[in-house]
Amino acid sequence: MSDANSDLLVLVTGIFGVLIFASVVGYGLQLRFSPTGSNASIENLNARIKAWWVMVVLIGLAFVAGRIGVLVLFGFCSFAALREFVTLINTRRADHWALAAAFFLVVPIQYYLLWAEEYGIFSIFIPVYAFLLMPIISVLRGDTERFLIRIAEVQWALMICVFCASHVPALLTLHIPGYEGRNVLLIAFLVIVVQLSDVLQYVGGKMFGRTKIAPKLSPSKTVEGFVGGVISATLIGAALWWITPFTPFQAGLLAFIITLMGFFGGLVMSAIKRDRGVKDWGNLIEGHGGLIDRLDSVVFSAPIFFHIVRYWWSL
């Protein structure tokens, strides 16, 4: 069993290598094919690469700061994602206090419960307590206009942006025999596999894509990209077994599952965007979409990954 820090160092070095390589390739492509920024795919790829630099540096800093750093980082991500989501949903004045509670009580409490390692209440706080209390706050104002739609949308926003997202840092609370002190590497495994799968599907689709997989939902997703992305992300996941408590086969299997969840999560979030008539969730990165655009697949795979690991590996 090698030391967690040295594994992390190897991993970080590897990631920086990949990012530098990607940045150089992106820059080269831009010089060669899109010097004026006219090729949307290359611009998009470079925007993604930039976003990863930010992501890697932020997650790296959070890892250095330890448990509190990770919780604060994901707490802010939940807050920012919730703000993007609620901006697009139906709310009325009568929901004002319910929304204030969502932002200023539900988010901090959910992450505090992780800090306190209160797994029992953490896992039911939003599905039970918020689920029942939020509509009560809304109903007190007596406005019945589109009531069911309003309360359902707020609950959905909380489930996706807070509940599901908080299962990424929740990986830190697992107690896996023989894996003590290395839980941050599980977060790294999840995020790396899902993000790589996203981009490999995207690049694969651009290079070999012929058949659109879901033309109504997401015109850029193709069958060829999907198959290629899932297979290569699964292999990369298997190759990363040394940072996990899994065997190579198990790591590959888990990578396969979270890749699928990430893919379908992307489709679901796309459908919501189309329903609301927007192209992106927000503008966190000027002109290149919001936080949810980058995190949708991680959010969908995190709870499933967490529960599989908790059920079969954790004490």
Add this chain to the structure above:
Amino acid sequence: MKALLTEAAASVIVLFARAVTAVRTIWAEEGLPTRPCIYFANHSSHGDFVLVWAVLPPRLRQQTRPVAGAEYWLKSRLTRFIGSDVFNAVLIARERDNRIHDPIEQMAEAIDAGSSLILFPEGTRNQTDAPLLPFKSGIFHLIAARPDTDLVPVWINNLNRVMPKGEIVPIPLICTVTFGNPLRIVPDEGKDAFLERMQTALLALSPRPAGSGE
């Protein structure tokens, strides 16, 4: 000392407005006029002029004065400090009976002195479901007196959801402020035609309703 205090208060207010609303600004193709101009915007929240003021480039912000109701901003020492000192608002009396100064003259003087104005031609906050209330005629009389002044339409989106009338806790939703290309009054343009044209230009900046598809 007071100058330092107003400066600090202004920075805090701008920072707070930006943090709460994560405001995104969409600039017009032609950019902003550098000469004194009138920014006219839809009005649905007390925070409207703060947000327009906050997104302006600092150099233009310094020479921009919101036009606001004297009755509200002279109510207490705090609102007086924020209204008169921090924002250097042109405070106009709403009630005809309370007027010492003519509001049109006050605004024209501010423009002559080299200031730009932030104006809400609806006259009051829009609490209805209609996107815009009919414009009051004040803006026409002002522009008839200063016909060379550029009029810049500004659409403020979502701020009424962040801070609806009567609420004290803001909900941190994302707001957008959209600037349109500058307009001018054309010779012999009548009041109704002018107001109609201004309203159309402003409404053209409002986003399409949700669910309309790409």
